[in-house]
Amino acid sequence: MDIRIVSIGAEKQEYIEIGCHKADENINEIVSFIKSRQGAVEGTKDDRQYQLPVVDIFYIESVDDRAFIYLEKDCYESRKKLYEFEEVLASRRFARISKAVIINLMKILSISPAHNGRFLCRLTNAEEVIISRKYVPDIKEKLKG
Numbered sequence: 001m002d003i004r005i006v007s008i009g010a011e012k013q014e015y016i017e018i019g020c021h022k023a024d025e026n027i028n029e030i031v032s033f034i035k036s037r038q039g040a041v042e043g044t045k046d047d048r049q050y051q052l053p054v055v056d057i058f059y060i061e062s063v064d065d066r067a068f069i070y071l072e073k074d075c076y077e078s079r080k081k082l083y084e085f086e087e088v089l090a091s092r093r094f095a096r097i098s099k100a101v102i103i104n105l106m107k108i109l110s111i112s113p114a115h116n117g118r119f120l121c122r123l124t125n126a127e128e129v130i131i132s133r134k135y136v137p138d139i140k141e142k143l144k145g
Helices: 025-036 082-092 133-144
Strands: 040-045 048-053 059-063 066-070 075-078 094-098 101-104 108-113 119-123 128-131
Touching (some): 040 082, 059 082, 082 094, 082 101, 094 128, 094 133, 108 133, 128 133
Antiparallel strands (some): 059 066, 059 101, 066 075, 094 101, 108 119, 119 128
């Protein structure tokens, strides 16, 4: 398979084109992955509203009925409930890893065993979060595919 990247002017809309003999499972997986990286969620910081690209989110945590959206170096607050984020982001390579955390699977650097059947998840920004044992089988399955 040949891969070509063509630079276009800023005045043109970006696009992705796939040339194939047949749209098989591999092509559908590529399309699904590309679509999963699109979109944004709303977050608040210093009384200002921001549109946060889904691709930049590392994880979302619920603390005291407030949701916090963590990017590489910044944190934003949201009025949405964790289950609402889970529904919106389910098809975008995000997964729940504990009662209070949803993680971007694309930001995982490594996973290692911790105490009591839990796992320690190190992210690409060097942060660490715990995967509760209840969610370990689901995470293993999602990381396989």
